[in-house]
Amino acid sequence: MDLFAELAAAVGAEHVLTEPDLLAGYESDWTGRFTGRALAVVRPADRDEVAAVLRACAAEGVGVVPQGGNTGLVGGGVPRGGEVVLSTARLTALGEVDRVSGQVTAGAGVRLADLRAHAAATGLDFGVDIAARDSATVGGMVATNAGGLRVVRWGPMRDQVVGVEAVLSDGRVVGSLSGLEKDSTGYDLARGLVGSEGTLAVVTAVRLRLVPALPHRAAALLGLPSTAAAVAAVGALRGPLLSAVEVCYADGVALVREHRGLPAPLPRDCPVYLLVEYAGEHDPTDELGAALAAVPDLVDTALAVDGTARRRLWAYREGHTEAVNALGVPVKLDVAVPPARAAVFETAVRAAVSAAAPGARLVLFGHLAEGNFHVNVVGAPDERAVSDAVLRAVAAEGGSISAEHGVGVAKAPWLHLTRTAAERDLYAAVKRAWDPSGILNPGVLIPR
Template sequence: MTTLQILRELRRELPAEVVICDPDAMARYRDDASGEPGGMPLAVLRPASVDELAAAVRLCNRHAVGIVPQGGRTGLSGGACAHAGGVVVSTERMNGIIHLDRRAMTLTAWAGTPLQVIQEAALAAGLEYPVDIGARGTATIGGTVATNAGGIRVIRHGMTRSHVAGLEVVLADSTVIDDLQRLEKDNAGYDLKHLFTGSEGTLGIVTRVCLRLKHAMPYTETALLGLRDHEAAFALLEAARAQLGESLVAFEGMWPDFFAHVCDEAALCRAPLAGRQGFYVLVEAAHRSGAGAEGFHAWLSEMLESGRVEDGAVARSGADAAALWKIRESVTELHRSFGPHLSFDIGLPPPVVGHFAEAVAGVLRDRRTLQFGHVGDGNLHLLVAREAGDTDHDIEQPVFELVRQWHGTVSAEHGIGLLKRDWLGHSRSPQQRDVMRRIKHGLDPAGIMNRGKLLTSPSCPESVLEDPTAMSM
């Protein structure tokens, strides 16, 4: 079947507002936030219901047309990049809160609902959805489930998987799996929702999500602390866990190179501490009542008096806290100020992150780097500047070889997508990858779901279209 015939069939079987074929209108759907260039799709489909989405998937499966699921396109691994001749399925019209149950402490929403909308709806009910990332205003809840998003509160609340109570998913053959029963305990066979969480759209498209909520912690205390080095930061983390307990929700680390670039070179933020420290930690605690602040400040005083903390700035207002967090979250603006670079999202046992950072500096020699991350969960983010004549492999090979030697992961929270696909073997054994391929083939034998992402397979051809460049009718 030719491109024109498939386009006619899409328009015949789907409402006119679902199908976009104009190249100018489709341009913004070509790629995501990774910087990886995407191809021009055959069409962009924007279903507003599960039935419309299932009909679109059924047609694509019939003709072996590849599907790229998209949410807010905020991913950093190329997982939402379109490919020429394929179809993009955007969930942006499947948007909104469906049900919030205060007693059960659950919230059900369409997959295209922005994360911030989920957070605000929960807070309005006196609850909270604790997964939080910098792209909260654009990232969709379905996208965060598909990538098992982490973020700044993993140390207290865990990854997205910990909060998924149920999912509805459309499979490659258009079968709809409804697993939204919201049961607290259900041990009846395989837990399918966890299979699809983190699968990066390679097994099916998430359409609805049921989330577990927490009691809201309206009182927060935030401080930026200057320390001697990463070892001192990890010792401080142990002390914070011992004395602050479950009120500790964030413990973010910044190396001096990152802090100096953000506050001085790029002038993205104002430095709240005088001079320069060997390491910086942004710590936040949350409480049900204002009385919790006393314990936080008592702990800070003890850490300063003991010399574990060399300097610090404590937020006295919401505006102060936002200014401190802006230093850490300014990473979204670094793409312009730091220039061409590669980004790494590495996971390691927390106690060795500092030593790994030193080892990376050694193998990268004189290359310019910025390092920051989630100290409490061992997630190191590394930015490496490109030099003239560099290839991605020149930079990636020594870094990922170290990851393999240190038994880490090439992706702690951003997913594999396109950019880390060829390095998956540095974190997963041949046996593990074989099981992944078996699962993929069992649920998507034609290989239409986000083909070329996460896994490679010779059984998944890129396109069966006769003329993938013909984009209009």
């Protein structure tokens, strides 16, 4: 039997796509930066079908690219050329919320927005939220250790995962969905798969921790003189109610205003803006007001207590991605430095980009509590030179070349900047142990 016949036998012929028109949506990423031809797209409906697909591909030595919502930003979820794309679009089983443990089991293809709505129906919420929530899937978020807006409150995806079920490239199933909060029997395979970017196994279902829904919110936009002042402000604002701390800069805010036709966010223009949100089971406005009074060097501020006013403030931060994309396809680099080094890094990265790509436009924004900057460069003639300059600036400050998007193919050549030779040897050994045939996401995370 040839591979196509085996795949059809595994998942049904109607779920093996080979027509170019049908493949197109799976072959390019959200940014348009990464694209490649797929041999086929297969859409298994359950764990056993995933196992059959992997066995068939391993027997033929054909690469497999797991793909969830295809919102990844580092090229890890689209084919490079000639692989089978294994779409999790049909792995959408969503179990009942277990109120006793505060957990739920979700299929890898469940979208974040659906998970959150499911939890909300029982008065709970999911701790991670990202702007791609309508498409991003639980499996993709586990694979990339997604972070987003609320890491300061609930941690990244790694902190939400209690158990994982996954299929190895030889078709064997590993992991557990029993939801044990306490389990000290050796290696933590579930969390080992968090951040593995589809290189070790295909995640088919996840046991997730839920968090209390926090219906009351208050937000403030702070105008500050510098990144150093913004970092000091985070220290003053930190507390049990803090749910988001987003940083952006005057040039980015001007771009968003132009793109969306918005008025100035504050009466006085400021070099740096910090958007802060407090959330709780009771109205947190008083606590936020008291924390703001303790922020040093505050130039200007706007407080938003109702939903409309909050959305008005958030528009300046959330509009950044679309406003940048409207300028052209950006080089997007998601990085982190220790927050104490954020101010030094901001200066260094501006100098690095103007040296590597004079005339290109740099827009910075991010999640300041984690020192997580999204570095967007539009109009760089040499993408590689810009990436190299930015990632070296990150490494010089003791940072990470990927804060929350993963390494993918985009950053694999720079892994050596923040992982030692001994660590890279271990990465390769772990990869060989989980995926001896080497068919899972070749070229992602570990350079070929």
